[in-house]
Amino acid sequence: MKKILYLTTGCFDKGGISRYNRYQIRCLRELVGEQNVKVFSLLGPQLGDFEEEFKVSWNGWGASLSSKLVFTFKVLFNIFFWKPDIVWLGHINLTEILIKFKLINKVKSVLNIYGLEIWSGLRPDVEKGFKRVTHVISDCHFTSNYAINEGFRSSDSIDVIWDCVDFDKFNEVIADDEDDFYKKYNLPDPSIYPWILTLGRLSYAASHKGYERLLEVFSKVALKDENAVLVFAGKGDMIEFLKELASNLNISDRVFFSGMVHEDDLAKFYRASRIFSLVSDRGVGRGEGIPLTPLEAMACGSPIIVGNQDGSQEAIFNNENGFCISPFDYDNHENALLSVIKNDVQFKKKSKAAVRIAHKYFSYDTFKLKHEIFLKKIKND
Structure with missing residues (x-):
């Protein structure tokens, strides 16, 4: 051996x-x-x-x-x-x-x-x-x-x-204590306010994950959908800057920061999200292989949006389970978010495909x- x-x-x-x-x-x-x-x-x-x-x-x-x-x-x-x-x-x-x-x-x-x-x-x-x-x-x-x-x-x-992905942890099964888990993180009820979720290190070293761009895009989404909210999950040295940017964009009341998420609650965050966004750009010190968080989100039934400049694109299969976009195409990003937030049929179709693809390939x-x-x-x- x-x-x-x-x-x-x-x-x-x-x-x-x-x-x-x-x-x-x-x-x-x-x-x-x-x-x-x-x-x-x-x-x-x-x-x-x-x-x-x-x-x-x-x-x-x-x-x-x-x-x-x-x-x-x-x-x-x-x-x-x-x-x-x-x-x-x-x-x-x-x-x-x-x-x-x-x-x-x-x-x-x-x-x-x-x-x-x-x-x-x-x-x-x-x-x-x-x-x-x-x-x-x-x-x-x-x-x-x-x-x-x-x-x-x-x-x-x-x-x-x-x-x-560990499907014992990351799946569609609703936990017994899931109804109000969001309250301990001071987040809005996802059944009333559709979550756009991004999760990871909220640090300047990880800024290629598109946190600033996501805020810019969401400021446009917020004008077209009165209920959607943007949830940043994780910790890092970029949080105060992101809060300031949200304020400058006049969307502070629609943007939430959960802080560090306990491992036992990760799947609950994914299941609560209407869509998961991690649109990275690539350069020196920037970019992804195939990031794990979108795969975990898929397994929990969340459609995903990823970037087309690095390995992230390999998580998308013919746009069935989400969208693969240029990180600097803000209009396409906005349209992708709105297409899932405002269309229940589109959401359910992509959610079902996300779970199927996660199980088949990951x-x-x-x-x-x-x-x-x-x-x-x-x-x-």
Whole structure:
């Protein structure tokens, strides 16, 4: 049975990469046995992270020099003495360890890639590691094609495995305590005021997710629908700026901020939304692989709107489950929102399609099966 040393920069927070890593670690443990998978995380659990316990073999205490040194020592010790069959890298920056210690040709390695980290400039050793790791898994075709077209990898060395959704958590089933869950977040009743929902890190570092643009678009929507509201779910250093912008647009009374959402309430937020919007733009330090939040929203029956400049577009199937638009086409964004908010038939049609597509393409079982096929493929390399 294969022994896998899984390295991650962090798998406890609620970000998309951490969630992908957690799903991946779970399926690897199920495929090769928990005793055959060691997980080292540079970052440890922090306040506001994933509420459920997630076991790792060892975790550091942040990005400090001391934490990095101990992390590196643990990695090297286990490579030499535990002798894993595969060193699995959950983030591209971790390739630097294999390059600096001249291990790149001595171990079989698998690297995950996602999105903006690939097209935002790579340190020399990271780029060298990216080009020389044994295998690469990309979370979307867009990022895979970018890596191939830019000459980082050959086409036969990258496998695409889309992110997945846990349908035990994210589904259409209404919870017993769902009727008034919104009250503890000081949000309006979604049965009276249709929610346009966006959810994620509300930070300047994540501004490519289109928060400012969404406010601009909603200011037009609010003139044409007197009940719709815009809900920002999450925390971050951009919230006060967004509140000020809402005030300048004269829509403060229609824009709401929930703060951090407990994991147990995430599906309730998605189910409450009339439509979910995450329209990202792409550039240096900007852009997505295939973001998880729209997939979770789909599984809960919410139509989605995503951007066409990055991997987000792979969440839309012939506009059946939502809309794929240019992030700077405000008119199209407005029309897409209104078409679902004001038309019950359109909403129900897209909602039903969203659930069907989520189950067909983004299930954990499919995610696990693709990893099983991948492991068999690389078995004799």
